[in-house]
Amino acid sequence: MAKVLSFFSFLVMISLYTRAQDSTIKTRQLEAIEVNATPPPVRQEADRLVMTVAGNRLFRTAVNGFDVMKKVPGLEVGGDGALLLYGRITPAVFIDGKPVLMSPEALQIYLAGLSSDMIASVALINNPSSQYDAEYKAIIDIRLKQDMTLGWRGNISSTLQRNAYTYSDNQLQLTYKTSKLTYTTRLGYTRGTTIYRYSALQHLASTDIMTTNTNVPTSNNNFSYQLGADYDLKKNQHIELQFRGYLINRDAYAYNTLHTTDATAQHLVFNTKTENRYDPTQRNYLVNLNYAGQWGKTQLQLLGSFAQVNTRQQEDIQTSDIISKTLQDYWKTALQQNIRIRTVQADLSRETGYGTFHIGGKFAYTSTRNAIHYDTLNAAHLFVPDSGRSNNFHYDEYISAGYLSYERKLGKFDLAAGLRVEYTHSKANSITQQQVTIRNYLTWLPSISATYTINENQQLGLSFARRITRPNFTQLNPFRFYNSPLNYVVGNPYLLPSKTNTLALTYSIRSFTFTLNAGRETDAMLRYPEYDTVTNVLEYLGKNMPHKDFANITLSIPFTVTKWWRMQQNISSDYRKEQIPYHGITYAVGVTDFSIRGSQVFTLPRQFTFDVSYAYRSRSGFSLYIAKPLWNVDIGLQRTWLKGKLNTRINYYDMFNSTAFAIIFREKEIINNQLSHWYGQQRVVLSLNYSFGKSTYKAKQVNKNEEENRAGL
Template sequence: MKTFYFIILLLLSGLNSILAQDVPVNDLIISGNLEEANNKPILFANVALYSSLDSALIGGAVSDEKGNFAIPAEPGKYFLKISYLGLNEKIVPSVVVQDQAVNLGIISLNADAKQLQELLVTGEKSQMDLQLDKRVFNVGKDLSNLGSNASDILNNMPSVTVDVDGNVALRGSGNVRILIDGKQSGMVGMNPAEALRQIPGDLIESIEIITNPSSRYDAEGEVGILNIVMKKNIKYGLNGSFTATAGYPSNFGGSFNVNYRKKKVNLIASYGNIYREGPGKGTSRQVYNGADTSFVYEQVNKRTRGGYSNSFMVGMDYFVNDQNTLTGTLSYRNSQNSNNSRLEYRDFDFNNNLTRTVVRTEKETEPRNNLEAALNYSKTFEKKGQSLEFSAKYIVSDETEAAKFNQSTTEGLANLMQRSYNTEDEKNILFQLDYIYPFGKNGKLETGLKSSIRLLDNDFSVQQQNEEGNWVILPQFDNRLAYDEKIHAGYLMASNQFGKFFMQAGLRGEYSDIQTELKKTSEANHRKYFNLFPSLHLTYKLKDAQTLQLSYSYRLSRPSFRDLLPFSSFSDSRVFRLGNPLLNPEYTHSFEAGHLLNMSKGTLLSSVYYRHRLGVVENITSVDSTGFTTIRPVNLSTGDSYGFEFNLTYDPFEWWKWTANANIFRAINEGVYQDRLLKSDTYSWTSRISSRVTLFKSLDFQLSFNYRAPRKTTQGRELAQYFIDLGLSRDLLKGRATVTAGVRDLFNTRKQRQVVQNAGYYSSSEFQWRARQFLVTFSYRLNRSKDRDREDNDGDGGDEG
């Protein structure tokens, strides 16, 4: 740990020197003026300056109230990328700085897309794009993401953590909303943790982190939204990319993403296949000394989770005319997983003498199917910025978990035979309408409606074989849950610019009608409630290279299906993770202030935030008189979280790129459970540092270091976790192909360690979901080289993902 703290201290010292050195003194100036087609100036547009030699980010600025911008630069060849929320991006190529300032004059952002397609821009997407209301991470440039899945990619995002069970958390909270292409999707439906592992990373274009969403988004998600943007091309002719992956332990897969565009029709198709085996292991020690029972035992757990998954999508864009577009997509995902585990329990007396050994094995099959059909209509009007969009989606999913258990003891007793069935069927119907109307000089009015219906049916039971060899149902683990959710929403939002100020304010109303019923025991719970959710975003330009952002939102987190389900898993016969059908939503007030600094060789985004939560859901561990441990979620407490976060990109040389981020926070939770006060007050932090070096113009080497500091919980503490990833990439076939080799968790240290203490009960555990991995990936681009691919992705007429 001393070595680690020394590394962090060295990094912070280097950061101070970086900031001190990045103040431009004698640099020349690249300037210009941004206008729309109606000659209106464009305020607060992001202007990024890149080197034409290797597309390194050199600097940037934000346009002022007159649309002017100025960027300091040394003599050299550059290109500009100009972006603004609601307008198409613009590339300005061949900017040459010699011995005097360069004035580019008036630049319009609505240039002819056909002209842009003829430009050859040798730049590439930056790994992180900072926009007014979100951070966009282009995951393809991170070598540690190649050959991975969606869960792995999210774990590499700033302030995002994924635990050994696959649960995603943002800024230390698991109440985060996960969307696909900005909408709810069956791909992350009933079991998001497992579903994310089935989505090939090769089909993902970018990840958007929205920490304080505006009113146009669903109010669901306490800490914000993670939006996974899938690849989708609309380039003319036949284009595509193909990727193959091989790794150890077993990790094999392939994918393709192609499109064919001609005149008014664009056909798209993508396919991804994954086969993997994930060996995991863990140990734990449980000690309990209560009035009714006492026990001491250790558990050794070994398991292998694996199987294959297929994801297929076809779609068509039909461009009726310049103002009307109709899009239809159909996607299907099938997976066949098998999970095998071996648990060994070692019982001790209080003198630490071994009294008994129990071995429990499990063999589980887990097939899943997901079918999703979507239809989208979009219309633009003669008035610039005015648009109408309607979308509809139908999702049907089914999943069946069937497991067999065999338990034996050293006492010579007959083996205990058990089996469990858990079927989960889901249907989703969604309708959404959004309308945007511009007014005045820079104003915009947005409104919309949304309705979603979600129907889930979960039938579960556990059976045990008696002495006669007959299977008998265990009544305490036999029921059927029906979950019906209907949510109807509407929103109104307005934005405008006043000099150096940009303001966006909105109000969203949501009516929730949710009913849960345990069919076999006739236990029903019906909730109806209406809430208003305001949001406010303010932006103020301090200087040419600095912007200040303030935001507020009121949000809620409804219990997930897994949290409501009374039955979860029967794998461990002594520790049960159960749901709670009586859970209520959490409500959160979220405040955030951010500062964006564009430097000549990088960017720095700093944020401070505060969240006040009501009805916080906590997992409570308890022990009954039989010695079994139960983990169950309850609405336990109120919570306050304070945090500081920064994201830094810095390129000290054209061949060397750094990214670093950290989230430092304090979390306070306090509540009463069974007449006992439970409280936690913890300081913790997460961080990621990544360095990429380019050698010989075609060989990239990347090293990434991830760290999660220890933290306290209401019943114990979670210990520190860290791991290192390496990647090496080389371009082949004149830029049409790339081969990448990498290793994840180099020192095999990614383990979850936890301690729980509660009224005579003590538990310590360590678990590793997946061991160190070695991967090799080969990618090939059809009908375009790597440079051409960069052009299409950066131009107005390129990627529409």
């Protein structure tokens, strides 16, 4: 069905695009007032692709900011909420030009509380310059609506979703603005249950066949708050202070079964169940102080932040034989993780008759303290410390960075060049294993770009940039995190940072955009499996591979068929080829896939808007794994009431329950295994958004930085 939808949409798109452009021109002539009031839905601006959200019918049924992300060209949204750009990059998310949280879970929660009515536009920077932190291979910048009207304004939003369980998200935002001061308060509360399922089919070395099934419902009782004040010292100078807290309280129950038969699948070998009850909690606090000033053609911005995150989790893990009902293993665990981040940043720019100069610097110090303790029930029915699994890991990292860049306009050309230098000192100390890894390295990161304006409707751009990706703290942590009694993930404190060189070409004509990215990543980080043929344990380890080549082509084509029917199609194709040394052989399998994501928006009578969205990705993978095709269909219905103050939406996601990420290991003589992940995407969602008050001023959002992203905060 997905292939039929994709093929039909592609034919319609090609045949109607030219006519739609002509129709748009005629519509502008006949309805100039209406069209001129709304920016083009997609346009190229210098180094970024900008999608207009405010007033754009394509986004009317979007429940929140997370739904908006699904329509960004080249961006895939995973079932777990993770964002993946061009099939390989995890982009940084900015709000009003400043970075925010990027972990999948927190991004879902944040964007779920950000009503799409608050978003003015979304910009994609697919090849960031040297002004940005080296970690950012791509950036999604969400611009919020801004209204400086004096007075106060409030907004209440509530979302209720239902699949196998019920989950609600409730947000209250209050803003009060005087001529000098702006006060903001934002409160959020989520309650309900989410679901995750994991399954695997593995042919063991003994020729037995093992089926793994894991079901994890997780109840949530989470609260967040944000308090802020923005003071205008004088014209073009202001100072901003923000506090934020995020309190996670969860109760999870993971039920796992391992059902094993002989090679004929007729005779049972063993059948076990594992029950794991755990209660992860997190306390996340952030203080952020920001100053911005402008004197003529000179601008200065100073930013300082302090973040403290404390995570706790206790587990009760029991494994027993289903047939005999005898207890086989009993573990108790206690996890403690404390992360502290301090950053200071300064950016200075100056316009001259010869162009614009930018100079800046940043210092970041991150410390993380991790301890996990295992107790195992012994033969005497006493819990004793398990030294084989317990561990204590400390990690400290210091990053000092500076950059210099220059921009100039010459006729129809916009030129920019820059150089960023980052010095990193890190110390990874696995106390239990008595392993200490100290690294010091200096990284030079040049960037250059040129944009040529052909005419008012056409633009051509070319850019090159080098970026660095440091291993995050989870990748470095040598702890074991179990998916089942015979399957776990382990970090590697010896991982090296990777470097990526990317060349990007962009072309736009009216609303049509074309993007080509190609490059190479050296020392790319990879999770790979190791299978013990004696114990049947499958562990996933981390290492650096020599290099990875990649290329991507993306087309974005929004257009109007009629006044009541609008469409947007995003078509992309990805190529990747990794060099992976594995079991004495270097695997280098080139993989090419394609995907199409589209939306059909219909304006119905009585001010209703109906949206049919769909996505399809062909068979994909990389050198070691094959990924099965993915597809889904969503529908949504939207209407405003009370002169636009109340906005209601009802959405049905993944109508055919077709979204399950499934992969197969290529080399079956090493590991004959296939597995899938499902996150309960099929659900019905009802959302209400009500605005009140005398002002429409929108509060700025809390900023986050690169180090918090890597910490998974």
